[in-house]
Amino acid sequence: MTQSTWTAVDGYFADLLVKEDSALTAAVEDSDAAGLSALQVAPNQGKLLNLIARIRGARSILEIGTLGGYSTIWLARALPADGRLVTLEVDEHAATIARANVARAGVGHLVDILVGKALDTLPQLEADGAGPFDLVFIDADKPSNPDYLAWSLRLTRPGSVIIGDNVVREGAVTDPTEDDPRVVGVRRFTELIAAEPRLTATAVQTVGVKGHDGFVLAMVTD
Numbered sequence: 110m111t112q113s114t115w116t117a118v119d120g121y122f123a124d125l126l127v128k129e130d131s132a133l134t135a136a137v138e139d140s141d142a143a144g145l146s147a148l149q150v151a152p153n154q155g156k157l158l159n160l161i162a163r164i165r166g167a168r169s170i171l172e173i174g175t176l177g178g179y180s181t182i183w184l185a186r187a188l189p190a191d192g193r194l195v196t197l198e199v200d201e202h203a204a205t206i207a208r209a210n211v212a213r214a215g216v217g218h219l220v221d222i223l224v225g226k227a228l229d230t231l232p233q234l235e236a237d238g239a240g241p242f243d244l245v246f247i248d249a250d251k252p253s254n255p256d257y258l259a260w261s262l263r264l265t266r267p268g269s270v271i272i273g274d275n276v277v278r279e280g281a282v283t284d285p286t287e288d289d290p291r292v293v294g295v296r297r298f299t300e301l302i303a304a305e306p307r308l309t310a311t312a313v314q315t316v317g318v319k320g321h322d323g324f325v326l327a328m329v330t331d
């Protein structure tokens with residue numbers, strides 16, 4: 110199979126099942142026009158995040174890595190009217206674009222975008238008494254994933270879901286000699302999950318419009 114086949118198959122299912130609305134397509138278009146990298150999840154992955162949050166009955170969601178707010182919109186749309194989503198973004202420019210995208214999608218009242226390095230804003234969140242969160246989506250700088258996992262455990266409770274995006278690294282995740290800090294980060298992240306008695310997890314590799322990638326899905330058990 111080739112990239113064009115993966116893209117066509119994603120398109121087939123997305124047209125039938127995902128049905129991005131104009132706010133989601135505009136979020137991507139405006140992020141692109143503002144010069145943000147096209148690092149957002151694919152539409153079918155956004156819908157998967159939305160479905161996981163709804164299946165979990167999530168009322169509070171933490172996202173690490175906002176970009177233009179594309180995944181934020183999918184996740185926020187899973188929340189009930191009194192739900193809350195906190196999303197962390199280091200880039201003020203991206204946060205400004207995300208704020209507009211999230212507002213246009215009609216979920217601005219559910220979303221707080223905190224600007225700063227997540228390793229600075231996470232302690233602030235805890236100090237402010239935020240959480241426990243029902244779902245954490247980790248999708249920022251991959252070298253920090255081991256720290257984000259530790260914070261996720263502090264800010265969740267039994268039954269919470271933790272998702273780590275982009276863990277395949279074009280297959281380099283299998284190479285123990287690889288020294289790319291992103292690969293080192295996702296390998297350590299996965300090993301820490303494996304060793305953590307409070308978590309049960311799996312990882313799924315994906316192909317599609319974004320090429321070959323994958324995510325870790327974990328549940329806090331106690």
Ligand SMILES: C[S@@+](CC[C@H](N)C(=O)[O-])C[C@H]1O[C@@H](n2cnc3c(N)ncnc32)[C@H](O)[C@@H]1O
Nearest residue numbers: 148149150174176179180198199226227249250
């Ligand atoms: C892959 S993009 C997020 C994509 C977004 N979750 C989506 O799917 O629509 C990663 C984002 O993390 C942000 N980021 C990188 N390092 C960060 C850090 N230390 N703290 C917070 N955000 C960070 C980047 O600026 C970028 O916007």
Ligand SMILES: [Mg+2]
Nearest residue numbers: 150248274275
């Ligand atoms: Mg990602």
